[in-house]
Amino acid sequence: MQSNQTTTFAEQINQAQHQAMQDDPAMLAFGLGISDPKGIFGTTTGLAESFGHERVFDMPTAENGMTGIGIGAALAGSRVLMTHQRLDFFLLAMDQLVNNAAKWHYMFNGQMKVPLTIRLIIGRGWGQGPTHAQNLQSWFAHIPGLKVITPSKTDAVAAQLYSAIMDDSPVIFIEHRWLHQQQCETSQIKPLTLRPEPVRVHKTGADYTIVANSYMVLESLIAARKLAELGIDAEVLETAELEPACWQPVYQSVAKTGRLLVCDSAHTSFSVAAEIISSVTERCFGQLKQAPLRLGLPDYPEPTSIALTKHFYPSADSITKKVMMSLQRELPASIQDADEHHSTRPHDVPGEWFKGPF
Amino acid sequence: MQSNQTTTFAEQINQAQHQAMQDDPAMLAFGLGISDPKGIFGTTTGLAESFGHERVFDMPTAENGMTGIGIGAALAGSRVLMTHQRLDFFLLAMDQLVNNAAKWHYMFNGQMKVPLTIRLIIGRGWGQGPTHAQNLQSWFAHIPGLKVITPSKTDAVAAQLYSAIMDDSPVIFIEHRWLHQQQCETSQIKPLTLRPEPVRVHKTGADYTIVANSYMVLESLIAARKLAELGIDAEVLETAELEPACWQPVYQSVAKTGRLLVCDSAHTSFSVAAEIISSVTERCFGQLKQAPLRLGLPDYPEPTSIALTKHFYPSADSITKKVMMSLQRELPASIQDADEHHSTRPHDVPGEWFKGPF
Amino acid sequence: MNSLLEHYQNMLRIRRVEEAIAARYSEQQMRCPTHLSIGQEAAAVGVSASLTVKDKAYSSHRAHAHYLAKGGSLDALIAELYGKQTGCTGGRGGSMHLTDLSAGFVASTAIVGNSIPLAVGNALHQQVQKLDEISVTYFGEGATEEGAFYESANFAALRKLPVLFVCENNRYSVYSPLSVRQPESRSIVALANAIGLNAIEVDGNDVEQVAAATAELVKGIRNGDGPALIECHTYRHREHCGPNFDDDLGYRPEDEVAHWLARDPVTLLQQKLLDLGASAQQLEALDGKIGSEIANAFELAQVADFPNPDDNERFVYAE
Amino acid sequence: MNSLLEHYQNMLRIRRVEEAIAARYSEQQMRCPTHLSIGQEAAAVGVSASLTVKDKAYSSHRAHAHYLAKGGSLDALIAELYGKQTGCTGGRGGSMHLTDLSAGFVASTAIVGNSIPLAVGNALHQQVQKLDEISVTYFGEGATEEGAFYESANFAALRKLPVLFVCENNRYSVYSPLSVRQPESRSIVALANAIGLNAIEVDGNDVEQVAAATAELVKGIRNGDGPALIECHTYRHREHCGPNFDDDLGYRPEDEVAHWLARDPVTLLQQKLLDLGASAQQLEALDGKIGSEIANAFELAQVADFPNPDDNERFVYAE
């Protein structure tokens, strides 16, 4: 279905890795399945063939040890990229990540660096269930010394990944599974060496600020279109980097609109959304016309059955509904029940391309 | 120095465990050093002697495996208490905690329970440094299915621990090392079977709401006394349980005072303080007279040298200063430089009783 | 021959269940990642022959065979795959989170290696409470690469806990061969012995070998001699996750595949039974009976109600 | 005798450094948790004899001996304990986070077992980059209980990485004897061999044994034969953390303590040297020289400036 003019999110991730491996001969890439026939949803295809199995390799099922090995190689002078097919598996490696990678440059007084990037894929739907669908972005963001990047759009993801890899600090790179097939024209692709924007403004608007990251950016943009039809001019911003110091554009937007909804792709409490709201309130209290709102996942694990996930993930409709209600505006009948799923495809798959099971 | 009338935080923790072991013959208690001559800062002394080494035992240095073993025993019908001398060591066990303990009751549809309590001790000062002083309370609070208790006062800690142990859900029990020697009259001790309050009001006041937990409650109470001298009537609340649904008293207090400072004993960004501020703003926006503020640890690891930690931990003086400044009031000379340490003891020890090294 | 016939019945039943799942998976009504055990039935059945209903079993992502061999309800399994209220976790856990407490099948989990410590913890409870039962933990050879396996085995050996480790070595973790994960010199039994488990390896496609070895190990465990490990060499016939054959991908050498398919545990046992004088009709009758049981389970699953999402907030905490 | 004398000098220097730390620790100016290696010097010195400055060493909480034996700056060590700007991490890491890159001592860390994978990762870099150097990882027997050890050793063996594992088995983890942590049957070398390391054990208080065994193992490693492990049986004389003797607490059997104190590695070697004809004066002169070096290091540390907390925000991220 793809013409020469279009490319996908997964392809872009693939290209960024190819370029980085080429640009830095001391770069290593490893992870479970990285060189297998499926190549991590196509994102690592061809790497081992191009750069050899010494630099691109599959590994034992040993997330903690292998993370430490990645850190050690990075300290020694390799540039390291690790990939995990699910963030959930990476929970085994928190000691290495937090006690070593994040603090190393600091606690050794700047004498060593950890050029390590860790790609973590977030599952959703098709029965991923309680232990294959967690996004713990707020955990990583809470740890000083880690950078956290949460890409959402095909045009920028290659530059984001390339710059993460080339960064001499450890970077957590969180990819939502439902983004991999997202298309874009190749002409729109940002050059790899362009410094990615920490906050991206995807739509300007005067009435309402909607902040989202990762997959929720897509839903927010659909919502903004619906809101426009309903007479609300929403501004949609993406916090692609989870670092309050970089969020100036968010503060500016709220200063303009006075209204804020933060869409989070993780559990709602103690979340990135809480930090955004708290940071905004601190800086823009005088300009706020109403309480900032958030819309995240409920505070329970993702159940497996399709019957139980219908309302688990906020959608464009639920965003629209939340905004309209906060403005005390009438909801059109079409989204009265925002929780109903309107698409023709089942709600637990991202698109026709998804055939299960992962 | 102790009379019959007084008891310490450590003793109370010890007593709660004795009582629980006695009340539930199927209770197990284990952890590195639990039965050694120092008995985890005296908190586990006598347990092995009273209940035998089969039920109370030291363990291999294997935090992840042993946590899973605790969960398995709990699933089978034991009531389990584990203790870690530092929270930092427990990072090895996040998979077992999050993927198993927290979700089990939920993902198996209520058919099994995990009566597991995990005591985690937070270090501070005397060169604890980057990997012996972390409080990741916001991580645990973010995970559905975990309860998080952060005691601060000797009068309630036994009841808090006892109820955590007797709870059929997994509970993270975070003890700040600087609390262990805190004294209190035995007559003030809450009965073990009293249901502990999730939010404790330690001082009422009309002008300002100060919310804190764990060790920061002590500093907040000193600050409130100073503020009183300066004509500010502060209310001091403790969020002893980290669960927004339980924070009604906080919302009520802010509705009354219109002003909020949250003191956090962890890194400031993506913190419990951010959740409290976000939750409060959501519920009390109309009553807020000014932007809610927070005071936490800076977003870098605790350095080791005493020369570097002077300003690392917020103190009563820095709380006082923050409140006064937010009210645009003059600061008395004595706390002009709130960051200077005024006590006669070095700033990196909790009191005379502390002789290092842990 | 009686016990052999019983093994055959159990293995064939598991095989037919899995084949039925495979056949209907593409209907997209079983919407969860599903790892089939086709080719590995002998391990589950051979081990279960030494277990009682009081013994407690834990397993991994590839758990259907262990669950069924331990006596887990077929109806509840199929309903779970369909995400129904009548599923063994009411649709919350799916194929990777099975349980049937009435059968002593405690749970399977989806994170590699992370149910091993649970089984050891169960054994700790059994030992301290002096219960007349043991624990069993099923896992693949990939799981032995996880520190969780090692730490659990060490503690089990330290405390001489009543737990049997069952390692099904099917040579692959997803598409990854042993050669990229474990040193060539590796012997899982030698390693387990060095940790302190009483370990033996068997042809995991020969149910008699599995059953005999397990019987001996379990006798020792019940005797208080401490934990043991059985390594069953075996092979999965289909893709890692999902219903299909995937040898077109070429990740497994053709002769290796051919070798193992020729040693299919169900066929081997069937041949043996015929050699021993069982009649083809007798075996076919068995198959027919199993077929109706399975058809019935699918029928029930399909007509059952979906769980009610209004209950989604229940059971976050124990009540 | 020349190499023995060198060993002696290195061991005695470490001993005297640690004794000086112990003597002054109660002044409360070295304000960080400090784990002394007194009694365990032979392992560090015997291993280092086979290392060049290009080889990279990693260690644990108990790292002073490894750091000094590898050639780490004494002045920077003492200054670090005093929390000074001139310390090897400028006061940020303290005793548990030592580094001297110019000596090839990369780092020690405070979490049990968590520097082992780092050394293996360093060896991966060395192998891929075809560097003419190896990695070394020092740890206690307690660390072998961590999955991190096991996972690292497996990968090192899988890839035949140039890394030497040095396990100092001093029989205790804090106050906990081996009996509450590892099964009685445990042999760390047997276990390491089963994982795939070329492993041997030696009397860790006999520097000659350590040096000879290391030389052989390191030869194989440099040869590309893959990773190795040396287990050094030894004993710490003082408390786990801090400057004092603590056998009044009674956690170690008296006869065990007596046995090991009688086999003090420094005294053993001194006796041997005397037997071989070294003069008491010669050895005393050595001691005297070491004494002045140490006195000077403490002097420098005490007069050095404290680091400036205004720089506290530097180095959170690489610049």
Ligand SMILES: Cc1ncc(C[n+]2csc(CCOP(=O)(O)OP(=O)(O)O)c2C)c(N)n1
């Ligand atoms: C900690 C973790 N890492 C990776 C995965 C992804 N994964 C699921 S099953 C599997 C294969 C494990 O292989 P093995 O243990 O041999 O079991 P088999 O599938 O062969 O039965 C992997 C890697 C996971 N679920 N958990």
Ligand SMILES: Cc1ncc(C[n+]2csc(CCOP(=O)(O)OP(=O)(O)O)c2C)c(N)n1
């Ligand atoms: C993961 C972790 N668990 C526990 C501790 C506490 N601790 C510090 S040193 C130590 C002893 C480790 O024993 P061993 O590895 O034998 O080293 P030794 O102290 O005997 O040299 C322990 C348990 C820690 N630092 N990290």
Ligand SMILES: [Mg+2]
């Ligand atoms: Mg396998």
Ligand SMILES: [Mg+2]
């Ligand atoms: Mg030791």
